[in-house]
Amino acid sequence: MRGSSPAGPRPATGGSYGSPEMIQILTPEGEFIEHPQYGRFLEDLTDDDLRGFYRDQVLIRRLDTEATALQRQGQLGLWASMLGQEAAQVGCGRAMRPQDYAFPGYREHGVAWCRGVDPLELVALFRGTNKGGWDPAEHNFHLFTIVIGNQVLLATGYAMGILLDGDVGTDDPERDTAVMAFFGDGATAQGDVNESFVFAAVHNAPIVFFCQNNQWAISEPNWRQTAIPLYKRASGFGFPGVQVDGNDVLATYAVTRAMLERARSGEGPAFIEAFTYRMGAHTTSDDPTKYRVSAEVEVWKHRDPIARLKVYLSRSGKADSAFFADVEAEADALAEKLRRETHAMPDPTPESMFDHAYSEPHAQVDRDRAEFRAYQEAFADVEGEQA
Structure with missing residues (x-):
């Protein structure tokens, strides 16, 4: 049998936590x-900024856990949790300038928060109440992309456009613009992502590829995806790569800003x-106990991004118990608002799925809508006969 079985020794992996290069x-x-x-x-960060990093992480974790609960209660069709990845997303999200543009996958709820997207827009998307989410131009935050890696191609093309528009290298801090493309470790095996690396490199596009290596591509571990640390792949395409502790909001912020x-x-x-x-x-349709051991999860609990920042803020005197209590109260209020307004959202009508396929009337869509309406009415006829 070629290769290693799941029970056998693991091959060379893509690095380990706390390695010298991190x-x-x-x-x-x-x-x-x-x-x-x-x-x-980090030199220009104020104590308010540092407390803001903590507040952001606590609130988005509460948003995430509340949305997971809402899905379990049948209020959402699906939810992709970001639990444990708060520092990675807040650090990079706060490093961006207003004119920078973000292209997320489907788990970047924390980046959305930093870009000013209303959490209810995220929930409505997974509830099926809206048809995409938010106005990307309003927040410079693109819509979530479910097709793995596709957003990286879009981001690279957008960055090439910025370069052609001359909005790079002008020394004007309000004009010079960059793009961030977000994806997971599993997406690095996709052709779309690697093609994006090629185009970005040869065109010198102003883009930062941000990989949240959370160790698992659904049920596939890192050692089945790469034999070297992922950041080292960048050198083969002709641009620098950096590995950062993704549970360290300060390191993530500093590296992303650089x-x-x-x-x-x-x-x-x-x-x-x-x-x-x-x-x-x-996602909420997945059961991670089928493919990973609880001991691994326990190890990572001790690397919790929120706990370490809380300790630092407390020890340095940058925050007191009153501050932490206020943040917890704000998180409770956010959760209550999310529950209340999610329950108040109207159920989408089945036919509404045809409304925004095209901006103008389309014959095929009209035929599909008519067939679907007839299909739905057939159930009503059967129910009437049974009554």
């Missing part, structure tokens, strides 16, 4: 470590591998 500023124990290369990108500034100045693309962990299921 950029880390805040340890799991909440200890702050000065970094010679990326520390300068790579975005590089892209805006005209130095081209970069790849960030945020080494993190998906604490929950891939």
